[in-house]
Amino acid sequence: MDRAPHPRPTRLRRSFARLTSAFAAIALGATGLVALGGTAAGAAANLAQNPGFESGLSGWTCSAGSGATVASPVHGGSAALKATPAGTDNARCAQTVAVKPNSSYTLSAWVQGSYVYLGASGTGTTDVSAWTPSAPGWQQLSTGFTTGANTTSVTVYTHGWYGQPAYYADDISLAGPGGDPGDPVPGAPSGLRTGGATSSSIDLSWSPVTGATGYNVYRDGSKVQSVGGASATVTGLAASTSYQFQVTATNAAGESPRSSAVTGTTTAGGGGGGGAVPKHVVTGYWQNFNNGAAVQKLREVQDQYDIIAVAFADATGSPGAVDFTLDPAVGYGSEQQFKDDIKAKQAAGKSVVISIGGQNGTVSINDSASANNFANSVYALMREYGFNGVDIDLENGLNATYMTQALRALSAKAGSGLVITMTPQTIDMQSTSGAYFQTALNIKDILTVVNMQYYNSGSMLGCDGKVYSQGSVDFLTALACIQLEGGLSPSQVGLGLPASTRGAGSGYVSPAIVNNALDCLARGTNCGSFKPARTYPGLRGAMTWSTNWDATAGNAWSNAVGPKVHGLP
Numbered sequence: 001m002d003r004a005p006h007p008r009p010t011r012l013r014r015s016f017a018r019l020t021s022a023f024a025a026i027a028l029g030a031t032g033l034v035a036l037g038g039t040a041a042g043a044a045a046n047l048a049q050n051p052g053f054e055s056g057l058s059g060w061t062c063s064a065g066s067g068a069t070v071a072s073p074v075h076g077g078s079a080a081l082k083a084t085p086a087g088t089d090n091a092r093c094a095q096t097v098a099v100k101p102n103s104s105y106t107l108s109a110w111v112q113g114s115y116v117y118l119g120a121s122g123t124g125t126t127d128v129s130a131w132t133p134s135a136p137g138w139q140q141l142s143t144g145f146t147t148g149a150n151t152t153s154v155t156v157y158t159h160g161w162y163g164q165p166a167y168y169a170d171d172i173s174l175a176g177p178g179g180d181p182g183d184p185v186p187g188a189p190s191g192l193r194t195g196g197a198t199s200s201s202i203d204l205s206w207s208p209v210t211g212a213t214g215y216n217v218y219r220d221g222s223k224v225q226s227v228g229g230a231s232a233t234v235t236g237l238a239a240s241t242s243y244q245f246q247v248t249a250t251n252a253a254g255e256s257p258r259s260s261a262v263t264g265t266t267t268a269g270g271g272g273g274g275g276a277v278p279k280h281v282v283t284g285y286w287q288n289f290n291n292g293a294a295v296q297k298l299r300e301v302q303d304q305y306d307i308i309a310v311a312f313a314d315a316t317g318s319p320g321a322v323d324f325t326l327d328p329a330v331g332y333g334s335e336q337q338f339k340d341d342i343k344a345k346q347a348a349g350k351s352v353v354i355s356i357g358g359q360n361g362t363v364s365i366n367d368s369a370s371a372n373n374f375a376n377s378v379y380a381l382m383r384e385y386g387f388n389g390v391d392i393d394l395e396n397g398l399n400a401t402y403m404t405q406a407l408r409a410l411s412a413k414a415g416s417g418l419v420i421t422m423t424p425q426t427i428d429m430q431s432t433s434g435a436y437f438q439t440a441l442n443i444k445d446i447l448t449v450v451n452m453q454y455y456n457s458g459s460m461l462g463c464d465g466k467v468y469s470q471g472s473v474d475f476l477t478a479l480a481c482i483q484l485e486g487g488l489s490p491s492q493v494g495l496g497l498p499a500s501t502r503g504a505g506s507g508y509v510s511p512a513i514v515n516n517a518l519d520c521l522a523r524g525t526n527c528g529s530f531k532p533a534r535t536y537p538g539l540r541g542a543m544t545w546s547t548n549w550d551a552t553a554g555n556a557w558s559n560a561v562g563p564k565v566h567g568l569p
Helices: 023-031 335-347 368-385 400-414 435-442 473-485 511-523 547-552 556-566
Strands: 067-070 080-083 093-098 104-113 116-121 128-132 135-146 153-159 167-175 193-197 202-205 214-219 222-227 231-234 242-251 262-265 281-287 307-315 351-358 389-394 419-422 449-453 493-498 541-545
Touching: 080 153, 104 116, 104 153, 116 135, 116 167, 128 135, 153 167, 193 262, 202 242, 202 262, 214 231, 222 231, 231 242, 281 449, 281 493, 281 547, 281 556, 307 389, 307 419, 335 351, 335 368, 351 368, 351 419, 368 389, 368 400, 389 400, 400 435, 419 435, 449 473, 449 541, 473 493, 473 511, 493 511, 511 541, 511 556, 541 547, 541 556, 547 556
Parallel strands: 281 307, 281 541, 307 351, 351 389, 389 419, 419 449, 449 493, 493 541
Antiparallel strands: 067 080, 080 167, 093 153, 104 135, 104 167, 116 128, 116 153, 193 202, 202 231, 214 222, 214 242, 242 262
């Protein structure tokens, strides 16, 4: 679909010709996949244990019992890995390898099958992956990374994709300087037990393991979290649902066997309040168009994002009604693939919402008829694509009375699991009498989060009556204070910033400043000249425009801000 250019790059939308290259070529180019004919590492030592699976699965851990060794097909030796995705499990097989800080490594593997992935996590810099959409015969995948200054181990892995057949992997190689494995692999944790539960989270704790430097948490067979201590809170769960949990202990030498399993059950939903999202979330906009940022499929969006806003729905000929058309520029072969990616993100505990408006959006809801059209059309999109809810990003004004009516009508259709996010400009949240602010207060019982745009703004008043200029920690904290003291719950306030200098015309700040603002508001530390009279530990988190601009910059924003948000009290 055509999208007219606009001088403000935060919502730049241009028309692009339909992609004419084959889907496989798109996928290879978008992910940086490299198919090599020779040995990538030359004569360097292979640090992977049991790389050809000649000793069964020794050294490897496969999710949900998905892995096995087979005698055929093999790339080399007498065995290979066969791993089979099932349900919400993508058949991830991994091992932790000791490495040296500030060192370069090449990771490669031979694979067969559809949608086979090879990657490395915990690098301390940028986690990497490569994949192929189709390998009917043995195909080599390769990628590389440099470890961080304090990195002593990384996790290498393969996995398939949801709903796809089994894949095969063999002769996996991690080439580079070996690290000191130090202590032996720790033993399995004991004493795993559940604690407090909400409609969307369950607390876990277990006995510390001697020699462990961290722990992995598994939910229904799939790894969902890594923590440093002997406790964790698993979030993003459905209300009134039972889950099975296990944990493993890790150190530089590897990962222990899994603990005995325990079952925990979430409480019933609370009749509104913004859907079942984690206590602290990172929201990112995903561009359904190509404006020069990295083109992504939803499956490629960084795992740090908890809420993904698909940008954007489009106005139709009926006042208030919206529709959505997948832009061919993003490279999907079919709408079903897009829908499958939404399901996969949701299976990983994420929420995917459809965003309404944007800089050039012209959706108007000015009477009861258009309010009903809005509610009916958004609910239809939720049912068709599986969206968890809606994002209101109308930058050309709104009517508080009828937008409230529209969102309450939508809530009545969708139920308490509906996720509603709002993304006003700074001018829209200067006073509780403003239409945007009033709408947020009107729907406070069903509102998830307001991620105000702290960019493309200029100077604004803070809650202390002083003028603050964008680009500073004070601008973020003093303006957030208006919302926090104006009637919104801390859990309904997030900080919206561009992911890079190219993501907005002005107002970009480094992730370090975003993190300082989060600390100031939640803990009362790292403030600038403005310090709030009290802290807001329940602050929801942060948002960025966009996941695509973030990916263009190597995911620097989400790699820095994501852990800060998820580590808030």
